[in-house]
Amino acid sequence: MTTLLTLHDLLVDQLQDIHDAEHQILAALPAMSNAAFDEHLQDAFVDHLAETHEHIDRLIEVFGIVGAMPKRKPCKAMAGLIRESEEVLNSTGDRDVLDAALIAAAQRIEHYEIASYGTVRAFAQRLGMDDAAKLLDKTLDEEGNTNKKLTKLAEGGMLTRSINKSAAKN
Amino acid sequence: MTTLLTLHDLLVDQLQDIHDAEHQILAALPAMSNAAFDEHLQDAFVDHLAETHEHIDRLIEVFGIVGAMPKRKPCKAMAGLIRESEEVLNSTGDRDVLDAALIAAAQRIEHYEIASYGTVRAFAQRLGMDDAAKLLDKTLDEEGNTNKKLTKLAEGGMLTRSINKSAAKN
Numbered sequence: 361m362t363t364l365l366t367l368h369d370l371l372v373d374q375l376q377d378i379h380d381a382e383h384q385i386l387a388a389l390p391a392m393s394n395a396a397f398d399e400h401l402q403d404a405f406v407d408h409l410a411e412t413h414e415h416i417d418r419l420i421e422v423f424g425i426v427g428a429m430p431k432r433k434p435c436k437a438m439a440g441l442i443r444e445s446e447e448v449l450n451s452t453g454d455r456d457v458l459d460a461a462l463i464a465a466a467q468r469i470e471h472y473e474i475a476s477y478g479t480v481r482a483f484a485q486r487l488g489m490d491d492a493a494k495l496l497d498k499t500l501d502e503e504g505n506t507n508k509k510l511t512k513l514a515e516g517g518m519l520t521r522s523i524n525k526s527a528a529k530n
Numbered sequence: 531m532t533t534l535l536t537l538h539d540l541l542v543d544q545l546q547d548i549h550d551a552e553h554q555i556l557a558a559l560p561a562m563s564n565a566a567f568d569e570h571l572q573d574a575f576v577d578h579l580a581e582t583h584e585h586i587d588r589l590i591e592v593f594g595i596v597g598a599m600p601k602r603k604p605c606k607a608m609a610g611l612i613r614e615s616e617e618v619l620n621s622t623g624d625r626d627v628l629d630a631a632l633i634a635a636a637q638r639i640e641h642y643e644i645a646s647y648g649t650v651r652a653f654a655q656r657l658g659m660d661d662a663a664k665l666l667d668k669t670l671d672e673e674g675n676t677n678k679k680l681t682k683l684a685e686g687g688m689l690t691r692s693i694n695k696s697a698a699k700n
Contacts (some may be wrong), residue, residue, distance in 0.1 A: 361621060361622060362617065362620075362621040362622075362623075363621065363622050363623050364621055364623035364624065364627045364628055364631055365609075365623045365624050365627065365628065366624065366627060366688065366692065366696055367627055367692040367696065368695060368696075369623065369627065370631055370634075371628055372628050373631070373633060377614075385679065426628040430599060435614075436610040436612075436613045436614055436617075437607065437610040437611045437614045437638060438610070439610055440606040440607040440608070440609055440610025440611065441607045441610065443607075444547075444597055444605075444606055444607045447532065447606075449580075450531055450532075450698055451531060451533065451534055452531060452533050452534075453533050453534035453535045453539070454534065454535050454536065457534045457535065457536060457537055457539065457540050458534055460540055460653075461534055461543070464540075464544060464645075464646075464649045466644065467645045467648070467649065468642055468645045470605060470645070471641040471644060471645035472641060472642070474641060475634075475637045475638045475640070475641035476634075476638065478637075479634045479637065482681075482684070482685070482689070483689075484614075485629075486689050486692075486693050487693070499687055511652075512666045514652070515652070519537065519652070519653075519656050522536065522537040523656050524655075525538060525658070526536055526537065526538075
């Protein structure tokens with residue numbers, strides 16, 4: 361049972377959650393990259409892997425600023441999100457449709473991170489911990505950009521090809 | 531193992547996922563509303579419960595438009611997200627901090643829905659199913675509004691009070 365007496369307690373609790381989530385993403389990304397058919401999608405996952413390492417380094421720095429140990433609290437939500445991405449890896453079918461499914465799973469992961477970093481940034485700002493808030497804001501920006509990049513990839517790539525293939529069959 | 535041969539297969543698969551997720555949210559909201567200390571937050575959860583019923587009705591309509599049975603596919607991500615909200619319900623501490631934690635959990639749930647509805651709307655648009663896309667867009671709007679409402683509630687309510695209480699102690 362968690363005891364949350366102050367906003368600082370909650371900030372640390374939430375940082376531990378996203379810290380664990382980032383490590384889970386780090387472990388999941390290589391399989392997602394390997395499973396992608398589209399090479400731009402493979403690259404996007406590889407790029408995000410490098411970014412995720414930076415996000416973890418930044419979190420360690422934030423833990424230092426807020427005066428807490430960089431612990432991890434098992435993030436059950438991310439475990440569920442990654443299990444859903446694994447379901448895509450175990451699916452069969454058309455390569456463009458499978459890539460679109462992989463992007464859908466990845467965008468849910470991104471949205472979890474966007475919600476999480478938005479929350480911890482707001483808490484750090486309220487607590488007057490501006491240096492921590494700035495670091496968290498930088499990561500939040502990058503997660504948002506990854507999400508947009510995935511949308512563009514789907515729109516300009518596998519969705520268009522899927523529709524063209526379906527039309528060609530009719 | 532899922533077989534995804536066309537974008538239509540993927541749309542139906544994703545609709546079944548969000549259909550299950552909405553039912554999980556429906557089951558979880560009463561406990562979240564009961565646990566909230568702030569009456570505006572209680573009201574927000576009660577309002578969202580009513581909206582969730584509408585979202586499910588709309589999904590049933592969308593299943594009809596796309597010519598699929600309104601099945602549910604167990605959504606593991608939402609199960610994890612809801613387990614995280616239950617962790618908040620089992621926490622103790624300051625009422626404003628606990629409410630802020632509840633909002634953080636609820637906003638992650640909202641972001642899952644925003645990502646999901648964004649995806650299915652894009653698929654329906656690509657498939658030329660404009661009536662389905664419009665219905666999904668309406669729900670997407672409402673999920674976005676709920677998310678913004680929760681941010682405002684936190685900013686104007688429990689976050690301010692938490693900080694004031696901490697300052698008063700120093």
